[in-house]
Amino acid sequence: MMMVGLSSHTLFFSLLLLIAILVAISEGRSVYVRNDLGNGIVLNIHCKSDDKDIGVQTLNYQREFNFPIKAKICKTTIYSCTMTWNGRLHVLDAFNSKRDGKLGGDIKWSIQNNRPCLFNSSTKKYDLCNYSYI
Ligand SMILES: *[C@@H]1O[C@H](CO)[C@@H](O)[C@H](O)[C@H]1NC(C)=O
Ligand SMILES: *[C@@H]1O[C@H](CO)[C@@H](O)[C@H](O)[C@H]1NC(C)=O
Secondary structure, three states, rough: HHHHHHHHHHHHHHHHOOOOOOHHHEEEEOEEEEEEEOOOOOOEEEOOOOOOOOEEEOOOOOOEEEEOOOOOOOOOOEEEEEEEEEEEEEEEEEEEEHHOOOOOOEEEEEOOOOOOOEEEEEOEEEEOOOOOOO
């Protein structure tokens, strides 16, 4: 009886520790967004998730901003960004835990006219461009 009690306690605290580590890793991630639209084009961007509003940002050409990801352990987390430039509206899911995984490194977007591109840490370039605006 005593042994059972001890081992279930150990299991419980191991689980707690594991969850704490997972939270710590996922909370270390950030989303970066960079305006690569062209000289003189201003990007207005408003990102938010179900329960976190990042607020409206105004980015001049070649400027970047970032925000930390607060991902849920058991639920899909999506940070959706509404963007306007040249008077037109575009939407990008800047982070989606189903698409991007709950763990991993930062997510860096280059906002371009036709499509957004992701930073590839191997090539150090924004060359992952198989994405589109919604
Ligand atoms: C980054 O680029 C390298 C070299 O082109 C490629 O092999 C790799 O698959 C790319 N990374 C991702 C995440 O697609
Ligand atoms: C680009 O994405 C589409 C849909 O997500 C996929 O069907 C296609 O194979 C991808 N193309 C490349 C070159 O990765």
